[in-house]
Amino acid sequence: MIRIGTRISADWIDRPEDLKFIKQIGVDYVDVVLDMVPGYSEAGGRASREGLATVIEKLDDAGLKIERANTSGPDYVNAFLGLPDGDREIENLQVNAELCGEAGLPMFGIQCFQAATLRPFRDEFHSWVTGRGGYQHHRMTVRQLANMPLRDDAPTAE
Numbered sequence: 001m002i003r004i005g006t007r008i009s010a011d012w013i014d015r016p017e018d019l020k021f022i023k024q025i026g027v028d029y030v031d032v033v034l035d036m037v038p039g040y041s042e043a044g045g046r047a048s049r050e051g052l053a054t055v056i057e058k059l060d061d062a063g064l065k066i067e068r069a070n071t072s073g074p075d076y077v078n079a080f081l082g083l084p085d086g087d088r089e090i091e092n093l094q095v096n097a098e099l100c101g102e103a104g105l106p107m108f109g110i111q112c113f114q115a116a117t118l119r120p121f122r123d124e125f126h127s128w129v130t131g132r133g134g135y136q137h138h139r140m141t142v143r144q145l146a147n148m149p150l151r152d153d154a155p156t157a158e
Contacts, residue, residue: 005029045075
């Protein structure tokens with residue numbers, strides 16, 4: 001069975017006409033990032049049962065189901081790098097996983113490390129470009145990055 005889905009960003013949750021449109025073009029499932037849950041960002045990356053229920057209800061109203069709930073990298077970079085406050089971030093992940101399970105969401109994604117969390121980017125290797133239909137996306141030149149020395153605070157194999 002094929003499921004047609006797309007990822008939506010936090011601003012979509014308050015745009016019911018856009019949600020209706022993606023349903024009209026055949027999308028039934030969405031991937032969400034938990035930062036769209038009311039109170040998530042203010043709580044340092046921890047969702048609430050009520051906030052998650054609000055998001056699920058708004059998507060249900062549009063005829064959409066959550067296929068995957070994702071965390072956001074900046075909320076977990078300390079845990080990934082073994083820095084202070086990492087234990088609190090791991091606890092937040094545990095709470096978020098439990099809430100998603102209770103809500104019956106089929107998949108919970110932990111995006112614990114993303115290049116975007118280690119800004120600033122070196123402009124000669126990273127840029128924003130305009131793609132098809134005016135879509136803005138991040139572009140990086142991998143061949144040049146492969147030869148770049150690691151930052152002092154980069155994670156090690158250990």
